[in-house]
Amino acid sequence: MPEIGNTHQVAVQAENLHKSYVLGATAIGALRGVDLVVQRGEFVALMGPSGCGKTTLLNLIGATDLPSRGRLRVDGVDLAGLSDDQLADLRRDRIGIVFQFYNLIPTLTARENVEIPMQFKGTGGAERRRRALSLLERVGLKDRAEHKPAELSGGEQQRVSIARSLANQPALVLLDEPTGDLDSATGSDIIALLRDLNKRERVTLVIATHDASIAEQSSRIVRLRDGRIENDTWIA
Ligand SMILES: Nc1ncnc2c1ncn2[C@@H]1O[C@H](COP(=O)(O)OP(=O)(O)OP(=O)(O)O)[C@@H](O)[C@H]1O
Ligand SMILES: [Mg+2]
Structure with a gap:
């Protein structure tokens, strides 16, 4: 049985992970x-x-897709042993995801967007609201809580999506090119926020990026090439 409810020192453990995409007669x-x-x-x-x-x-790692081969544990849980419902619970409770293009719901305010993962978890309305406001304050957007995404800048929308990723106190936050669509000044604000979350609150971060200034703030650079790890460097 998969262990549920524990927190582990190892956030991610991947062994011999393979993923192939089959397109017609060819597999990538x-x-x-x-x-x-x-x-x-x-x-x-x-x-x-x-x-x-x-x-x-x-x-x-975010359990939105399954490996073709190999083994993967997230927060101590072997994903291979999980049903679809258990995978959905794992995504909701232990993993925060931040995309390049924010993926906020346009008809909801910043606060309501941050509340969504808590709503899925069944957190009560008052607690949801309190926590969403405190997360928005944490990312510097306390006074924007009742604004909709279209009324926010790109950097502000990315902050909302970071706040949303933290809603259920995940063991791990995954970010895919979080500064890819931002100008460099706004990008540096986001990077400072991420560094702060990691240093002060020990939020575990795995960030896919082309941005050298994210790499400079990281504690480790993993370089992939052609689907394999080419280089893995810890930074003092
Ligand atoms: N859904 C899919 N179907 C088929 N091939 C895919 C699919 N998703 C990715 N690929 C292929 O898998 C390989 C890895 O893609 P991936 O998106 O992981 O690269 P990436 O490192 O994130 O690139 P980028 O820096 O451009 O975002 C590429 O050759 C891509 O074309
Ligand atoms: Mg990519």
């Missing part, structure tokens, strides 16, 4: 044997050329 090996252990509290920059498999790896 997007990941070709990835071994990776991420401890709690690490800040990992996942780098490498376009098409090397960064998004694919995040999708597997």
Whole structure:
């Protein structure tokens, strides 16, 4: 039986992870044997050329896609042992996801967007609201809580999506090119926020990025090439 309810020192443990996409008669090996252990509290920059498999790896760790082969544990839970419902619970409770294009619901306010993961979990209305406001304050958007995404700048929308990713206190936050669509000044604000979350609150971060300034703030750079880890460097 998978263990539920524990928190583990190891946030991610991937062994010989493979992912192939079959398109007609050809199979594309997007990941070709990835071994990776991420401890709690690490800040990992996942780098490498376009098409090397960064998004694919995040999708597997985030349990939004299944590996073709290999073993994957997230927060101590072996994903292979989980039913669809258990995978959905794991995504909701233990993993925060931040996309390049924010993925906020346009008809909801910033606060309501942050409340959604808590709503799925069954957190009561008052607690949801309190926590959403405190997360928005945490990302510097207290006075924007009742604004809708279209009334916010790109950087502000990305902050809302970071606040939303933290709603259920996940063991791990995965970010896919979080500064890819932002100008460099706004990008540096986001990077400062991420660094702060990692340093002060020990939020474990795995960030797929082409942005050298994210890599500079990270504690470890994992470089992928052609679906394999080419280089793995810890930064003092
Ligand atoms: N749904 C899919 N169907 C078929 N092939 C896919 C699919 N998703 C990704 N691929 C292929 O898998 C490989 C890895 O793609 P992936 O998106 O993981 O790269 P990436 O490192 O995130 O690139 P980028 O830096 O451009 O975002 C690529 O060759 C890509 O074309
Ligand atoms: Mg990608």
